[in-house]
Amino acid sequence: MTDTSPSASATPYGTIPPASPLPQRRPVSLPRLQQLRDAGEKITMLTAYDATFAAVADTAGVECLLVGDSLGMVCQGLPSTVGVTLDTMCYHTESVARGLYRVQGTAWLIADLPYGSYAESREQALRSACSLMQAGAHMVKLEGGGWTAPTVRFLVERGVPVCAHLGLTPQTVHALGGYRVQGRTDEDAQTLRRHALELQDAGAAMLVLEMVPAQLASELTQELAHCHTIGIGAGRGTAGQVLVLHDMLGMNLGKMPRFVHNFMPGSGSVLGAMQAYVRAVKDGTFPDDSRHAW
Numbered sequence: 001m002t003d004t005s006p007s008a009s010a011t012p013y014g015t016i017p018p019a020s021p022l023p024q025r026r027p028v029s030l031p032r033l034q035q036l037r038d039a040g041e042k043i044t045m046l047t048a049y050d051a052t053f054a055a056v057a058d059t060a061g062v063e064c065l066l067v068g069d070s071l072g073m074v075c076q077g078l079p080s081t082v083g084v085t086l087d088t089m090c091y092h093t094e095s096v097a098r099g100l101y102r103v104q105g106t107a108w109l110i111a112d113l114p115y116g117s118y119a120e121s122r123e124q125a126l127r128s129a130c131s132l133m134q135a136g137a138h139m140v141k142l143e144g145g146g147w148t149a150p151t152v153r154f155l156v157e158r159g160v161p162v163c164a165h166l167g168l169t170p171q172t173v174h175a176l177g178g179y180r181v182q183g184r185t186d187e188d189a190q191t192l193r194r195h196a197l198e199l200q201d202a203g204a205a206m207l208v209l210e211m212v213p214a215q216l217a218s219e220l221t222q223e224l225a226h227c228h229t230i231g232i233g234a235g236r237g238t239a240g241q242v243l244v245l246h247d248m249l250g251m252n253l254g255k256m257p258r259f260v261h262n263f264m265p266g267s268g269s270v271l272g273a274m275q276a277y278v279r280a281v282k283d284g285t286f287p288d289d290s291r292h293a294w
């Protein structure tokens, strides 16, 4: 049988040096994330699109890596995430998974189901999710509430862990009328709360809350005991935080969103910036609700 462990170095393309041994972190899994949450420790997540940055983020101690469809904007130069295809998501997911494998990484790997890959039917969603799982993802993420709950249940019942995404959902930016804070009115907040509870009930194990008022995100976090809220522009009361990699390295081509913090200055290296991010999320200094929340 072929040895496929990280020490196996002969490939059709040449010899790859064995990965240097790293201090072993326990593999991040859903039970491990629940343990962190129960212990009151914040969960850290960053987006990753390629092997090298994925390996560095894992080394920095980031628990969850998200192959976000934001890659359409930061890697492909598209105007929004709407143009990202399932093939592109699989390509980047495979790259990130290989990067983790090379450093014996332990991060939990989530991949976005892109626009048009899950809305048609639950069967279409399952086919798309299987492609991402076969590319190396441990969990898939999909956007929206209400109509998505039966799809989430269908995937979870078939062994696909799901992360939901509410608030500002970039795939529907045109329907939302722009990148704006969501859930500001009582009615919108009530809808968001109902959707969040339905998604937890359907089995979503994680929920990204993007550009949602801090108070609402914090209340939802209390209400969702089994679904870990991960905030981005949603204040510090969520179970964890996520940022787009390029944003937290200060490499945004457009206007930097207000909720972002550039961790590069003073960190000395990309690894240092990621370690600073992990520290700041864990010790509660990021996000600073007076600057990063609504």
Ligand code: KIV
Residues within 6 Å of the ligand: 047, 066, 067, 068, 069, 070, 071, 112, 208, 210, 232, 242, 243, 244
């Ligand atoms: O695609 C992405 O990067 C995301 C994050 C902003 C949460 O969905």
